[in-house]
Amino acid sequence: MDSDTLISKKELLKEAGISYGQLYRWKRKGLIPDDWFIRRSTFTGQETFFPRDKIIKRVDSINNMKGDISLDDLAGMFSTLPENILLPENEIKKRGIAGDDVCAIYSEIHEKQNYDFTDLICVMVLQELLKSGNLGRDESICAAHTVKSGMEHYKDGFFELFAVRRLGLFTCFAASMPCDILFESGTHLTARISVPEISQKLKLKLL
Amino acid sequence: MDENNQNDIQISGSGKSSGGTYRKITISGSGEISGDIKCESLKISGSGHLKGSLSAKGAVISGSAKIDGDTDCEGEFKINGSAKFAGRVKSVFLRIFGESHFGDSLEAETVSLSGSANIAGDCSADSFTVNGAVNIGGLLNADKIELKLHPFGSSIKSIGCGTINVYENPSAFLKHLFHAISPLTGFILKTGTIEGDDISLCKTQAETVRGKNVKIGRGCKIDLVEYTGNYEKAADAQIGREMKV
Numbered sequence A: 001m002d003s004d005t006l007i008s009k010k011e012l013l014k015e016a017g018i019s020y021g022q023l024y025r026w027k028r029k030g031l032i033p034d035d036w037f038i039r040r041s042t043f044t045g046q047e048t049f050f051p052r053d054k055i056i057k058r059v060d061s062i063n064n065m066k067g068d069i070s071l072d073d074l075a076g077m078f079s080t081l082p083e084n085i086l087l088p089e090n091e092i093k094k095r096g097i098a099g100d101d102v103c104a105i106y107s108e109i110h111e112k113q114n115y116d117f118t119d120l121i122c123v124m125v126l127q128e129l130l131k132s133g134n135l136g137r138d139e140s141i142c143a144a145h146t147v148k149s150g151m152e153h154y155k156d157g158f159f160e161l162f163a164v165r166r167l168g169l170f171t172c173f174a175a176s177m178p179c180d181i182l183f184e185s186g187t188h189l190t191a192r193i194s195v196p197e198i199s200q201k202l203k204l205k206l207l
Numbered sequence B: 001m002d003e004n005n006q007n008d009i010q011i012s013g014s015g016k017s018s019g020g021t022y023r024k025i026t027i028s029g030s031g032e033i034s035g036d037i038k039c040e041s042l043k044i045s046g047s048g049h050l051k052g053s054l055s056a057k058g059a060v061i062s063g064s065a066k067i068d069g070d071t072d073c074e075g076e077f078k079i080n081g082s083a084k085f086a087g088r089v090k091s092v093f094l095r096i097f098g099e100s101h102f103g104d105s106l107e108a109e110t111v112s113l114s115g116s117a118n119i120a121g122d123c124s125a126d127s128f129t130v131n132g133a134v135n136i137g138g139l140l141n142a143d144k145i146e147l148k149l150h151p152f153g154s155s156i157k158s159i160g161c162g163t164i165n166v167y168e169n170p171s172a173f174l175k176h177l178f179h180a181i182s183p184l185t186g187f188i189l190k191t192g193t194i195e196g197d198d199i200s201l202c203k204t205q206a207e208t209v210r211g212k213n214v215k216i217g218r219g220c221k222i223d224l225v226e227y228t229g230n231y232e233k234a235a236d237a238q239i240g241r242e243m244k245v
Helices: A011-014 A020-028 A052-064 A071-078 A089-094 A102-107 A117-132 A137-153 A195-206 B172-182
Strands: A004-010 A038-042 A045-051 A159-166 A167-175 A186-196 B009-050 B054-067 B071-085 B087-101 B106-119 B121-147 B154-168 B189-201 B204-216 B221-227 B231-233 B236-244
Touching: A004 A011, A004 A038, A004 A052, A004 A137, A011 A020, A011 A045, A011 A052, A011 B087, A020 A052, A020 B154, A020 B189, A045 A052, A045 A159, A071 B121, A089 A102, A102 A117, A117 A137, A117 A186, A137 A159, A137 A167, A137 A195, A186 A195, A186 B087, B071 B231, B121 B189, B231 B236
Parallel strands: B009 B054, B054 B071, B071 B087, B087 B106, B106 B121, B121 B154, B154 B189, B189 B204, B204 B221, B204 B231, B221 B236
Antiparallel strands: A004 A045, A038 A045, A159 A167, A159 A186
């Protein structure tokens, strides 16, 4: 790794215009994961570095949002664990989580008045898959089902959805993260969705 | 664990009990509890040994206590005497008068220590105050750090904070006693790195001090000082390198 991918703590403070106190407070509240702090020795002694893109993005989102919500709520947002939430269908459209058509398809499989966190994740996955155009309607529904079971199976929500096609046959499965999967040649990976990423996006929309 | 059990445990004299969920646990004399406990209040006067974890709304220990598992307190944890925590400790308020030993990390909103404290892991708090001596094997991360230190030699691996103030405890008797037995080292605090917004030190030995406003008081020895705002140093401070960044 070189200076393009890492940023030193000093540079970060200068670039982002934050103070040591703020940085340490965010670390304490769990807004910045411990494994982003990378200790390296330099000619001036031990210094701490961060993955440049991740930390800058994170500091931006904290700075943009911290006025409206408490740091503890923010910490919940950056974690991948589902929160207690129930949204009525009209809120889903209003907050831009998914469109009418997607909600209609989802309510065919699960008759719902209010959507909990798991439902919302499934709706967002459904929306992404349908939007991508790589999967048909029934295939997308099958994938949403898989995500739903995945949310029950992987309690921490750290998993990915894979949808593959081989000789016209479709199937999908979930795998805990991080994973490295090798397919038989001739298998097409039609979709790969990271649930933590979806959950992060969803939390931003829920604010 | 039976969630509906709302009984109390009371040990007077000497006794043993098992873990579970309780309302009040009172040990007067000497008591031992095996297994994890969850309770509203824990009170130990004398000595207590909890062999499992502790989860309480509030706890007061007068005397000595040993907790082998993790400790989680939703309110105030107060110790007068000595306490030994083998696991992680999480509390809202933690006040200790006496001696304490933390085998793992400590996390609280407000930490106030009078006496001596040893923390093997990291320590994080909004406010961290010490009157006495402290040894921390990991990172001390707090918004506001006030250290009034005895000349017994405190050490902290590294410090990250908003504000830190290090003073010498003005206990003249102890000072004279200390100089009589060990006149060799005059440092009250030894640390690797201090990073903070407002830093004020005295009689501190550190490898690196990085901050916005830095004040190096008398009797300090710092290898490298980096500052962005104001910088002051006492005439007798030994500074290896100093630079405005």
